[in-house]
Amino acid sequence: MSERKYTVAVVGASGAVGARMIKMLEASSLPIKAVRLLASSRSAGNVLKYKNQDITVEETTEESFAGVDIALFSAGGSVSAKYAPHAVKAGAVVVDNTSHFRMNENVPLVVPEVNAAALKEHKGIIACPNCSTIQMMIALEPIRQAFGIERIIVSTYQAVSGAGARAIAETENQLREVLNDGVNPKDLVAEILPSAGDVRHYPIAFNALPQIDVFTDNDYTYEEMKMTNETKKIMSDEAIKVTATCVRIPVLSAHSESIYIETKEAAEIAAIKEVIKNFPGAVLEDNPAMQTYPQAVNAVGKKETFIGRIRKDLDVPNGVHMWVVSDNLLKGAAWNSVQIAETLHELDLVRKTETLVF
């Protein structure tokens, strides 16, 4: 392993994910020489803490990346599209949290417990999958390795923090309006959710919105298509059948997922529990007799993915159901990114890209 110490930049440091990235870096095994915090001109000049040091947030520009070894991007797809190539040109390795580069054939899409080997092919940019995909991969990869997976049908119950700091504020304000001021949820005025970029907005307080991100031409949303396409790429299996319904609920942090799979080989539930228990990053929480199962409130602040309610489908021979919960801001974003950086270091892959493809 390299003895180098790194300068790490966080782009989007003032955001919901950026704040967690700073926390994850503070606790990281990565040898860090210096941390640079970048955002837009709106936050430039604000002071944030890293290990009790005051660090002034800088505006992101094309010149921001001189001397940076690792750049963690979490400031939206257009910011990654514009600045990530400049970071690579300056000699940094980029770990990008946005969807912009995920399906690019030159970009490994990585959940370290599942496909760390893909990092070896990196050409300067590595993509962190969508939050809802990451936790599903942690739950399903041990089952895929042991028994194969034919198809996946997933329904998500996603936290509002997945839509950023403004969505958290909108939810909290709406809950206050209903509970403190007696406003009927139907009369709440929404400006962000279900998707900040869309035409119509609906209240999230006391509601469930079956739309995350905007709709695509096939009537699935982008979030649903991310789960489908990213699963095939991460598992290197174009034939695996995946369909998703993504729903936003008024929970602040931690996504929950009801996942149905059909395995290729018959598998006893006890054997499925055993492989999950032994998989890194996965925690089995499954004891119906004690009413033990994963819950969003318990997952907040944890790096692991929690899996329970594992049971056989009563009609389909190889059908299995489960409930999967993880902190979308940690394993779903900040921790997976920092973990990728740690893995790059362990594999001695933090290096300048000589032949530029971006």
Ligand SMILES: NC(=O)c1ccc[n+]([C@@H]2O[C@H](COP(=O)([O-])OP(=O)(O)OC[C@H]3O[C@@H](n4cnc5c(N)ncnc54)[C@H](OP(=O)(O)O)[C@@H]3O)[C@@H](O)[C@H]2O)c1
């Ligand atoms: N939240 C999640 O669970 C999650 C999970 C996986 C991936 N992601 C992805 O991560 C990204 C950030 O999400 P978030 O939830 O942290 O959003 P957020 O809370 O809205 O934060 C956005 C961040 O981006 C910065 N930013 C905006 N425009 C910029 C620009 N032109 N140049 C530089 N920085 C700019 C903002 O800085 P200012 O303070 O200056 O505005 C802020 O730091 C998104 O692409 C999102 O899809 C989020």
